[in-house]
Amino acid sequence: MGGLREVAAPFVVPGPSGVAVRDRLKHLTAVDEEVLRLVGDHLDALASRDLKARCAAGPDHDTDAWAERKRILTTQSSSRWAGSLTKATHDQWALARRAQLAHIQNLEAGVRPIAHRLSLPVGEKGTKHAPGGYHSRQEWFAKSRRLHVLQDRLGAARADWQAGLVRVVRGGKQLLNTRHHLQAARLTEAEWRRRWQAGRRFLAADGESGKRYGNETLRVTPHGEVSIKLPAPLAHLANAPHGRYVLAARVAFAHRGEQWRDRVAANRAVAYRIHEDVTRGRWYLTASWTVPPVTTVPLATARARGLVGVDTNADHLAAWRLDEHGNPVGAPRTFAYDLAGTADHRDAQVRHALIRLLHWAKRYGLALAVEDLDFAADKTREKHGRRKQFRKLISGMPVAKLRSRLASMAAELGIPLIAVDPAYTSKWGAQHWQRPLASKTRKTTRHHAAGVAIGRRALGHPIRLGVPPRPLRHWGRTAPPRDDQSDRRGHRTAQAGPGTPGREESRPRIPGPRTRSVPPGRGAKAADQCAQHRSGHTAEHGFWQQDPLPLSP
Incomplete structure (x- = not known):
């Protein structure tokens, strides 16, 4: 540090x-x-x-x-x-x-x-x-x-x-x-x-x-x-x-x-x-x-219900919704724009992307968190040496236009706008959030991870210490306690609470024996409550048939 x-x-x-x-x-x-x-x-x-x-x-x-x-x-x-x-x-x-x-x-x-x-x-x-x-x-x-x-x-x-x-x-x-x-x-x-x-x-x-x-x-x-x-x-x-x-x-x-x-x-x-x-x-x-200055809401009020972290790029806005605890919610969103052509065309592209972003945030009643960017001193030829593509990238970003447009349009819709320091958001976002948020069906980009970092900074949460754990699958049972070698904290497979996802569902069918005492192919009705050894129900583990009446001598 x-x-x-x-x-x-x-x-x-x-x-x-x-x-x-x-x-x-x-x-x-x-x-x-x-x-x-x-x-x-x-x-x-x-x-x-x-x-x-x-x-x-x-x-x-x-x-x-x-x-x-x-x-x-x-x-x-x-x-x-x-x-x-x-x-x-x-x-x-x-x-x-x-x-x-x-x-x-x-x-x-x-x-x-x-x-x-x-x-x-x-x-x-x-x-x-x-x-x-x-x-x-x-x-x-x-x-x-x-x-x-x-x-x-x-x-x-x-x-x-x-x-x-x-x-x-x-x-x-x-x-x-x-x-x-x-x-x-x-x-x-x-x-x-x-x-x-x-x-x-x-x-x-x-x-x-x-x-x-x-x-x-x-x-x-x-x-x-x-x-x-x-x-x-x-x-x-x-x-x-x-x-x-x-x-x-x-x-x-x-x-x-x-x-x-x-x-x-x-x-x-x-x-x-x-x-x-x-x-x-x-x-x-x-x-x-x-117009009279708009009375801005307190920072704590803007953070109350969570917010949308937005990462500004040369050709799109990468946004992700976060709850009040800093956890990403739902899927990330991308709002693209094309800055080629005339000034009027570029301005229209920026306005179109911003209005889609604002309507999405308005739907959930959330504030927006953006970086307080200023590339006035970073656009010189000598700032980044031979990195011509990077110099061209930051020179093409419509920082001033986005800032002025976003402030006026957000105020018109009554959406609070939170500005954060842009230091290390892209680096830490990619380092700590890009991989954990990726899955087989969703590829998390570096820019969306930066949006999460921006949102967490706006919420007052640390970026580098907030790596989320891997998601747990719930099949009607809670995870074992820390000291699972003893029962002093309660039964290791205590029943799940009423709000646990998948509480009423059956456990998955795992091929093969569950214990060494059960041979393969048995336990096919383990998920059926009517097949258990309970009063009024039949059991699968024993075959029951009424014996015939004895014949009189």
């Missing part, structure tokens, strides 16, 4: 702090689409200039500078549009700042193992907790060159961090790089341009509590009517009073529709965002709002 790290205690995962629903804007006219594009492009230009001003200010930005930016934008749009623009700019800059820090930490995680291995002699073997030297002079030379490259990148990233310089692309860096590879992406320049403009368009407004229907800029009535407050330069396009434009489309959120209608009827804040899907030729409206 000296070389093992301390395992953190399990905890109940809190629920989400906000929700978002989406609906399609159907039956839009050509004029409606043109107005949406004009408004979005105008606000896009304002957002780009505001982001440039925010990045130039750097960490020295304060509330006075924020107010000045808002005043500049108000003259070209409106006060509410200016508030939404500045807030979106501030959130985007903060996100870029956090990503910059994560990039620095990732570079540091790559530099450390290379520098350590270069300092060792070539061919020196490593230990269990530290890698050894490189295998050959050629590998040593290649890694020394890579070390210089990473150190240069790290120095540049640290200089940008200290200067407060961030690099942000409105519309996305991936779409921007696609411009240089149109043939590989099978896009024309005109098609790429439409996607680029749609990705940069700004049509989002924050909610305001106490205002009509919770949002004065993008207003949606409980009956689904959508109207937009036009910016000042585009006020001539209004088709409704007070400089508003009413769309011909109507929305009715199928998911959480009742919650949304209750909020807008009570004039509670709801944020909206309109965006265009160029590939499908559709427009969508997304509504979002904050």
